[in-house]
Amino acid sequence: MEQLAVYIAIGLAGGILSGLFGVGGGIVLIPLMTIFLKMGQHSAQGVSLGVIMFSLFSMLIYYKKGFVDLKIVLLIGLGFIIGGLISSNIAVALPETVLKKCFAVLLIVVACKMLFFK
Numbered sequence: 537m538e539q540l541a542v543y544i545a546i547g548l549a550g551g552i553l554s555g556l557f558g559v560g561g562g563i564v565l566i567p568l569m570t571i572f573l574k575m576g577q578h579s580a581q582g583v584s585l586g587v588i589m590f591s592l593f594s595m596l597i598y599y600k601k602g603f604v605d606l607k608i609v610l611l612i613g614l615g616f617i618i619g620g621l622i623s624s625n626i627a628v629a630l631p632e633t634v635l636k637k638c639f640a641v642l643l644i645v646v647a648c649k650m651l652f653f654k
Contacts, residue, residue, distance in 0.1 A: 542572055550587065555594045563643065570636070577636040578628060585620070 550565040562584060569580040598604050627635055 546572065547587070551590075551594070554591055555597070562639075563646075566639065567643075577632045577639065581627065581635075581639075585624075 546565060546568045549568060553559055553564050565584045565587060566577075566580045569575040569583060570577060573580075575583070595604060595609075599606075630638075
């Protein structure tokens with residue numbers, strides 16, 4: 537029962553930040569799952585990718601307010617599918633420690649870019 541509450545709390549945190557800032561999976565869910573659920577990096581990334589489909593509900597709110605161009609969604613989505621298929625094969629072949637460090641570097645680079653550059 538306690539584990540169920542942790543799963544829901546992690547999803548709630550990801551959902552709140554996803555709806556508020558457009559982030560969730562990579563930036564929020566993966567660290568939370570690896571820290572609080574002791575989930576391996578590969579598993580956390582897999583679950584995070586599975587959860588992406590549920591962001592459709594949040595996207596609909598933005599769409600109804602006129603903030604979503606479906607043509608752009610479809611074109612970026614096509615690239616997302618192709619890139620995801622290629623990179624997921626690479627990611628599952630990498631040792632977990634390497635993958636986790638690469639992910640951490642990505643978070644640091646994104647944070648620095650957002651903090652210090654326009």
